[in-house]
Amino acid sequence: MAAVGIVYGRGDARRYETNPATRETDWVKWLILTAALSFFLLFLLMPLIAVFTEALRKGWLTYLTAITDPDALSSVRLTLLVAAISVPLNLVFGVAAAWAIAKFEFRGKRFLTTLIDLPFSVSPVIAGLIFVLLFGAHGWFGAWLFEHDIKIIFAVPGIVLATVFITVPFVARELIPLMEAQGREEEEAAVVLGASGFQAFWRVTLPNIKWGLLYGVILCNARAMGEFGAVSVVSGHIRGQTNTMPLHVEILYNEYNFAAAFAVASLLALLALVTLALKTFIEWKVERGMRDTV
């Protein structure tokens, strides 16, 4: 995984750098460094700074008013609610799928692996459309849902469904290579020693994958809160009811209410920064753990 690459990558780089036989000339190094850094400055750091400067352009008071606006607060609540439902769902599903794929042999294993990647390869808009086609007023189950007075599309359940679909791969993708690398021996040892399946999972498997799992959950959470395309299709953009933060930002922006749009956007950006910090911390933890076991 990414974390593994970093561990080996750093050691290698240092070796190549200090060995005159493998070292590149200085100008090559500086050229590549400059190109990479200026690209990152221009395309990654600048927008981030822009978000915060635009948000605070009209002063703290406007900023505070914008984010305490009832519609804005409702969008924050909805975003948190959606994440609070879809992240645990994907946590359970991801662990189960990774467990099944890494530790058992069964028919259709490859198919399941491919299926998990599907949300990555399908455009989010299409993902949203699928749910409209299934549960919308004219969809397959539309009539039945109408009869029983259940609202899915243009309501919170639809948003949750779309978000769950989009974020399926994150936890499973993170865990499969990790669990495959760890093999089955420790679980076998636990079972021979008399542990039940649940005890083996809780006392042996889970502690071994906890950092990878947390890493996957953080990425999953970031995506769940930030998802726009799929959610946009199924939400219906009802202010104060079915607007998540990304959707709310878009509406404010379309109304030329730039300061408010950037204010809400800055909350999302803050979330991204927190995610990054957590991610770096976990990578550092994993790296240290790996150094201990090697």
Add this chain to the structure above:
Amino acid sequence: MSIQVKEIHKQFGAFVALDQVSLDFPTGALTALLGPSGCGKTTLLRVIAGLETADSGRVILEGEDASDTHVRQRRVGFVFQHYALFRHMTVLENVAFGLRVKPRRERPDDAEIRRRVHRLLDLVQLDALAERFPSQLSGGQRQRVALARALAVEPRVLLLDEPFGALDAQVRKELRRWLRRLHDELQVTSIFVTHDQEEALEVADRVVLMNRGRVEQVDTPTEVYERPATPFVYGFLGAVNVFHGRIEGPHLRVGEATLPHEQTQVIHGAEAVAFSRPHELRIVTDPDTPHGVAAVVERVLTFGADVRVELDSLPGAALRGEPAHYEVVMPRAQVDALALTRGQRVRLVPSQIRVFPSQAA
């Protein structure tokens, strides 16, 4: 506790790992399952433990059919080749694991668990390292922790899968002796898998030789070495010289040479293969001796108490198109008396050979 396996058959796709294997492991003995890689020895061990299910056949523990019992209930101790220690637990917690996962009414209290763990760690001489993590231990120490962990649940049998396979030669030798001593102390019925013949012969009470999913021979270390039952066992245990030829009464004809033999069950005129250990061959420098296979001295290795002489068959005398190589081990004084030089023509006269019909080889 006694272990019996009856007509165990196990296939992985088209590959037959175990071919109707039936064996008896007597109570209290230390038995080695010995064979080349892929011979089915590890699979058999895992079937006995319950980590693998046989396609057919039965595993009988203490006279009871355990074929359908879950691994948990078999109460076996299993030691893995790569230790399989729980990497996030200390040595103490690793050894305590089997006690901590017991159902509440069977579980000893914490003080009792600690007491038992420390006693076991004392036994494997690791009590000072109880608070360390597996990653902070050497390979030999890890394997001893794995053994203590397996013993903590007071298993009825102890199964060890290549227990010293991942260790370097020095540590391996030390652990071998230590395992033997431990077994004599505990007297628990044990089976260990190995591909190292020296290890099997040195440690075990009984050796089970396996090849291609079948049992070739079951005997004491002395017996399997002195009286191998099949050509495979002969070739697998120690260095051996091979002669292909035809039976002619009391002689085996190898090319133009004849070797006397004492076997009675072989048929006159049959194709046969004969085996002789390096120390069972004599080098005769007089080329006119009636018996013995002609050979050319290739190398004389003069280190150690015994001298090893490597020889090739005569050019052109090669049977079945392949040139034969021979190896003779003799006391240094004898070799010095012969004054062998490279390229010298000699005859090899065996003091003892064992003849098998050819198709068996």
